Amino acid sequence: MGNKIETLSTVKIKNSDDLYKIVDTLNRTLKEQNLMFGLALDNDDQDTAVFTIYRT
Template identity: 40%
Template sequence: MSKLEIIAVKSFKSYDEMYKVVDFLNKTLKDKNVIFGLTKAAENDTMTISVYET
């Protein structure tokens, strides 16, 4: 299994349907050797999107 390398990270105000965008990006770009991850921090109402290279 290959190691994932973070190539970009961005935090922003929480958006309830952002998971749909990340899902769309992962499905669309799966053959481009990138994976998108999403985390939500409830304590400050922010989300962080990470872009990984496989």
């Protein structure tokens, strides 16, 4: 049986150079609670970041 990743929440926010630091800290701190955090640029607007929370 493979690992299933469930999307819990997604939000679009204004992009900032330091957002990746928050995502990295959340991933390091909460991985043992089976949570994973993602950050990507919006395909339609490079000034917008997409922050996603997953349960692994």
